[in-house]
Amino acid sequence: MHHETPTLYGVLAEFGSADELVEACKRVKAAGYEKVEAYSPLPLPEVGHALGHTTKLSSLIFCGGMTGALTGFGMQTWISVIDYPVNIGGRPFFSWPSFIVITFEMTVLFSALTAVIGMIALNGLPQPYHPLFNSAAFERASRNRFFLCIEAADPRFDLAEAKKVLASTQPLLVEEVPH
Amino acid sequence: MQAAKDPAVQEHHALVGDRQDLPVIAPGHTLSSITDKITSIVLRRDTPLAWAASLAFASTGLFFLAISVAWLLAKGTGVWGINNEVGWGFAIINFVWWIGIGHAGTLISAILLLLNQQWRTSINRAAEAMTLFAVACAGMFPLLHVGRPWLAFWLFPIPNTMGVWPQFRSPLLWDVFAVSTYATVSALFWFTGLIPDLATLRDQAKHIWAKRAFGMLALGWRGAAQHWERYEVAYLILAGLSTPLVVSVHTVVSFDFAVSIVPGWHATILPPYFVAGAIYSGFAMVLTLMIPLRSVYGLKDFITDRHLNNMAKVMLATGLIVAYGYVMEAFYAWYSGAPYELAMINNRMFGDAWKSYWALILFNVLIPQLLWFRNVRLSPVMLFVISIVVNIGMWLERYVIVVTSLERDFMPSAWADYYPTKWDVMLYVGTVGFFFFAFFLFIRFLPVIAVFEMRTLVPARDPSAKKGVGATSSSTKEGAHP
Numbered sequence: 001m002h003h004e005t006p007t008l009y010g011v012l013a014e015f016g017s018a019d020e021l022v023e024a025c026k027r028v029k030a031a032g033y034e035k036v037e038a039y040s041p042l043p044l045p046e047v048g049h050a051l052g053h054t055t056k057l058s059s060l061i062f063c064g065g066m067t068g069a070l071t072g073f074g075m076q077t078w079i080s081v082i083d084y085p086v087n088i089g090g091r092p093f094f095s096w097p098s099f100i101v102i103t104f105e106m107t108v109l110f111s112a113l114t115a116v117i118g119m120i121a122l123n124g125l126p127q128p129y130h131p132l133f134n135s136a137a138f139e140r141a142s143r144n145r146f147f148l149c150i151e152a153a154d155p156r157f158d159l160a161e162a163k164k165v166l167a168s169t170q171p172l173l174v175e176e177v178p179h
Numbered sequence: 180m181q182a183a184k185d186p187a188v189q190e191h192h193a194l195v196g197d198r199q200d201l202p203v204i205a206p207g208h209t210l211s212s213i214t215d216k217i218t219s220i221v222l223r224r225d226t227p228l229a230w231a232a233s234l235a236f237a238s239t240g241l242f243f244l245a246i247s248v249a250w251l252l253a254k255g256t257g258v259w260g261i262n263n264e265v266g267w268g269f270a271i272i273n274f275v276w277w278i279g280i281g282h283a284g285t286l287i288s289a290i291l292l293l294l295n296q297q298w299r300t301s302i303n304r305a306a307e308a309m310t311l312f313a314v315a316c317a318g319m320f321p322l323l324h325v326g327r328p329w330l331a332f333w334l335f336p337i338p339n340t341m342g343v344w345p346q347f348r349s350p351l352l353w354d355v356f357a358v359s360t361y362a363t364v365s366a367l368f369w370f371t372g373l374i375p376d377l378a379t380l381r382d383q384a385k386h387i388w389a390k391r392a393f394g395m396l397a398l399g400w401r402g403a404a405q406h407w408e409r410y411e412v413a414y415l416i417l418a419g420l421s422t423p424l425v426v427s428v429h430t431v432v433s434f435d436f437a438v439s440i441v442p443g444w445h446a447t448i449l450p451p452y453f454v455a456g457a458i459y460s461g462f463a464m465v466l467t468l469m470i471p472l473r474s475v476y477g478l479k480d481f482i483t484d485r486h487l488n489n490m491a492k493v494m495l496a497t498g499l500i501v502a503y504g505y506v507m508e509a510f511y512a513w514y515s516g517a518p519y520e521l522a523m524i525n526n527r528m529f530g531d532a533w534k535s536y537w538a539l540i541l542f543n544v545l546i547p548q549l550l551w552f553r554n555v556r557l558s559p560v561m562l563f564v565i566s567i568v569v570n571i572g573m574w575l576e577r578y579v580i581v582v583t584s585l586e587r588d589f590m591p592s593a594w595a596d597y598y599p600t601k602w603d604v605m606l607y608v609g610t611v612g613f614f615f616f617a618f619f620l621f622i623r624f625l626p627v628i629a630v631f632e633m634r635t636l637v638p639a640r641d642p643s644a645k646k647g648v649g650a651t652s653s654s655t656k657e658g659a660h661p
Contacts, residue, residue, distance in 0.1 A: 141402050
C-alpha cells in the first residue's frame with residue numbers, strides 16, 4: 001500500500017446533484033478504484049448500483065424470523081406438553097392451533113429486532129468518530145449536497161491521481177480528508 | 180395551477196404526480212428549504228410561549244395520572260367502579276380505545292409505504308409518535324387492572340419458584356405477546372426512521388450540547404450509499420412486518436371478547452370490525468393532532484389539503500365498515516334467534532344504556548357521512564370537529580360493548596349495574612394528559628416530519644450550487660488533527 005501522507009483518510013469531492021454524483025461514481029469505478037463511497041442526504045438506489053453495493057441483510061432477517069417462529073412454537077409446546085401439562089377445557093396438551101398467534105408475534109418480534117440491530121451492526125454503527133466528520137463541507141451531506149470519497153486505503157490510491165480523477169467529474173469542491 | 184409553465188414546477192409535478200389536483204408538497208421547495216423549515220422547529224433557541232403553555236396544561240393531566248395511580252396502588256382496584264359482574268369497566272374500554280388510536284400510525288407508516296402512497300411521507304413521523312404514546316397509555320390499563328402491577332411479570336413465561344407457566348391457550352396471554360411486540364416494533368420503526376434526521380439535526384445544530392445529544396442519538400450516521408442500501412432493506416421489511424402485525428394486534432384484542440361466550444362478544448365479525456374501528460379512531464386522532472400542528476407551525480406546505488382530503492376518505496371508508504359491523508351485530512342477534520343475543524341487542528338499543536348506543540350511532544355513523552362532501556373534506560375546521568366527534572364515538576362504542584354485555588348476561592341473578600367512580604375518570608383524563616404531554620415534548624425536540632423522506636419529493640439537486648470546477652481546498656474543522 002502506498003500513501004502520499006500516512007494520515008490521509010481519502011479525497012472527498014462535493015456535488016450539487018444526484019445525477020452528477022451517479023456520473024462521478026461510474027467514472028471513478030471505471031478508473032479502477034475499489035474503496036470508494038458516496039454520501040447523500042436521501043437514499044439513492046442508483047448510486048448503490050453504480051458502486052456495486054449489495055447487502056445480505058434480508059437473508060439475515062429471514063433467519064431471525066425463523067428463529068423467532070421456532071422459539072415461539074417450541075417454547076409453548078415444551079411448556080404445555082412436556083414441562084407442565086395442564087388440562088384446559090379438555091383440549092389436547094398439544095393444541096397447536098392455540099399456539100399460532102404467539103408463534104406469529106415472536107416471528108415478527110425477532111425479524112424486526114434482526115432488521116434494526118442487523119442494519120446498525122452491519123453499517124458499523126454506532127460510530128461516534130469518523131474521519132469524514134473532520135471535513136467542514138461534509139456537514140452538507142445531511143442537508144443538500146452529494147459527496148464522493150476515494151479512500152487512501154484503496155490499493156491503487158495515489159493522491160495526485162485521485163484528485164485528478166475527481167476534478168474531471170466537475171465537482172463543486174475537492175478536498176483531502178485527514179484521519 | 181397558473182405557474183405550470185415554470186420548469187421547476189413541471190419537474191415537481193413529474194415527481195409527485197400531477198394527476199391529483201392537490202399537491203403533496205407545495206411547489207418551489209428544495210432540499211435545503213425542506214431541511215431548514217423542519218429542523219428550525221427543533222433548533223430554534225427561544226421556546227414558544229404557546230408551546231410552554233400547552234405543555235403546562237397537559238402536565239396537569241400528568242398530575243391527575245400520578246394521583247389516581249397512587250391512590251389505586253394504595254387502596255386496590257376497589258376504588259374503581261368495577262364489581263363481580265362487570266369486571267372490565269373503564270380499564271378495558273380505555274385500553275381498547277388507546278390501542279386502536281395507535282393503529283393509524285402504523286397504517287400510515289407501514290401499509291401506505293407498501294402501497295407506494297407518497298402522501299404518507301409528511302405525516303408518518305408524527306403519526307408514529309402518536310402510536311408510541313397511545314400504546315404507552317393503552318399498556319397502563321391492563322397493567323393497573325391486574326391489581327398488583329409489581330407482579331405483572333407473571334404474565335410472561337419466566338421460570339419461577341412456583342414451577343408454573345402462563346396459559347398459552349388464552350387470548351389474554353396472546354394479547355400480552357401481541358401488545359408487547361407491537362410496542363417494541365413501533366419503537367424500532369420510529370427510531371429507525373429518525374436516524375438520518377438525527378444526523379441532520381447533529382449537523383445543523385449550533386449549540387454544542389444539542390450537537391452532542393443529536394450526535395449520540397444519530398449513532399454516527401453519515402448517509403453512506405452502503406448504509407442507505409441496508410437502511411432501505413431494513414425499513415421496507417419493517418413495513419412488511421408491521422402490516423400483518425397491526426392487523427394481528429387488534430384481532431387479538433377482539434379475541435379477548437370473541438373467544439368468550441358472553442352475548443354480544445361471541446361473534447366472528449369482531450376481528451375485522453375491531454380492526455376497521457381501530458383505524459377509524461386512529462385517523463380521527465391523527466387529524467385531531469395534525470390540523471392544529473400544521474397551522475401553528477406553518478407546515479401547510481408539507482401537510483397539504485391533499486393529506487386532509489385523503490385522511491378524511493380513509494375515515495369515511497373505515498367508518499362505513501364499522502357501520503356494517505353495527506348492522507351485522509343486530510342482524511346476528513335476530514337471525515340466530517338465540518334469546519340471549521336478542522336480549523343483548525334489545526338491551527343495548529332500548530335498555531339503560533340506550534343513550535350511549537344511539538350517541539355512538541350518531542357520532543360514528545351519521546355525522547361522518549358529511550365526509551362524502553368534498554367541501555367538508557377540504558375544511559380543516561369541519562374535519563377537526565368531525566375528528567373529535569369520532570374520537571368520542573369510538574370511546575362510546577367500546578363502552579357499549581364492554582359494559583352492556585357484562586351488565587346483562589345470562590341469569591338475572593348475575594346482573595349488575597356499572598358506574599365509574601371519580602378515580603376511573605381521573606385515570607382516564609390522566610392518560611389523555613400523558614399522551615399530549617409526550618406529544619408536545621416530541622414536537623419540540625424531534626423533527627415532526629421525516630426530513631429525509633420529504634427530500635425524495637423534490638428534485639435531488641441543490642439549485643444554488645455554483646460550479647467551482649476542480650477547486651481544491653482543505654476546509655478542515657478547527658481542532659481536527661491531520
